[in-house]
Amino acid sequence: MAETFKLSVRHGKTYLLRVINAALEQVLFFGIANHKLTVVGTDGSYIKPVKVDYITISPGQTMDVLLEANQPIDRYYMAAKAYSSSPNVLFSPLNTTAILQYKRSRQNMPTSTVPSMPLLPNSNDTIATTEQLSQLKSLADKNHPIDVPLEISTKLFYTVSVNTLPCKNGSACAGPINGNRLAASMNNISFQLPPGANILQAYYNNVSGVYGDKFPDMPPLNFDFTGNDLPQFLLTPSVGTEVKVLEYRSTVELVLQGTNVLTGTEHPIHLDGYSFYVVGWGFGNFDEQKDPLNYNLVDPPYQNTVTIPKNGWVAIRFTADNPGVWFMHCHLERHVTWGMAMTFIVKNGNNPDQQMLPPPTDMPKC
Structure with a gap:
């Protein structure tokens, strides 16, 4: 040893x-x-x-x-x-x-x-x-300037949940609820990697049928996200490979809302390809009228990973200025393997230095 x-x-x-x-x-x-x-x-x-x-x-x-x-x-x-x-x-x-x-x-x-x-x-x-x-607060001085988006063009609200799904191929498994297996979701979609393909190559080469571009801006159902004794039907998410397409240089505010669907717990969320400003957080359900009044838009921390508190929420802002296909997911390994993830596609800008580079020739397959 x-x-x-x-x-x-x-x-x-x-x-x-x-x-x-x-x-x-x-x-x-x-x-x-x-x-x-x-x-x-x-x-x-x-x-x-x-x-x-x-x-x-x-x-x-x-x-x-x-x-x-x-x-x-x-x-x-x-x-x-x-x-x-x-x-x-x-x-x-x-x-x-x-x-x-x-x-x-x-x-x-x-x-x-x-x-x-x-x-x-x-x-x-x-x-x-x-x-x-x-x-945590950014330095936000003349030697360390920050650029928090103040005018928002794209407002998003994503719930993150622990769920259950039927066992694969009708088989039995020792899951916690009615024998089902554990799953996880964002906006009630459990992310599924496309078999035999990857989203980046499909987007770059304009290959259809690999993913959908209808990831919802809001959860499909509004309920008491952090309440107790939630209805059993909330346990089962849909399963799919949906992405959210963002225009180049769109300014994004994303509220990440934890839920108590199966169990409330913490979720460290990471966004590939970007850092973001953490402008607010709280416990319970996000209040779109009251909570933004307490945002820190002066010196919020600039991070690429933020933890949603148990039965709480965080609000982040970023400018979509890095074209490409970017995975957002929980950094708890079990949660991402269960499907707590989604993908952003950020479109190219007009200038050559605002466009996505082609995939490398030796890029491994998923």
């Missing part, structure tokens, strides 16, 4: 830690015993420095964190702990650990033999995961 990783630091120095959550299934809390952390960047973009006791980081997300080596010369545990809001999802409650150790001389030997552990939130502490979301 490999030895525990140790990070050696010198007292009085400040270190930049680049942290990525390489887990496939869990949002993680991360902290270092007796040390504050200063978050200075998320997903490759600078933010106003935020000093915290721990960070909350989603699968695939990155954070730049400053560590001040200002504690007594000793050894301290660095630890990560899984967050999971659904009581029905099994996961390991154990911490994964490494050791922060101060370089020392004979005159300043450590006083303890067992490193102390950081204080991390409980594994089901949803409020703790959102505290950080409230604090």
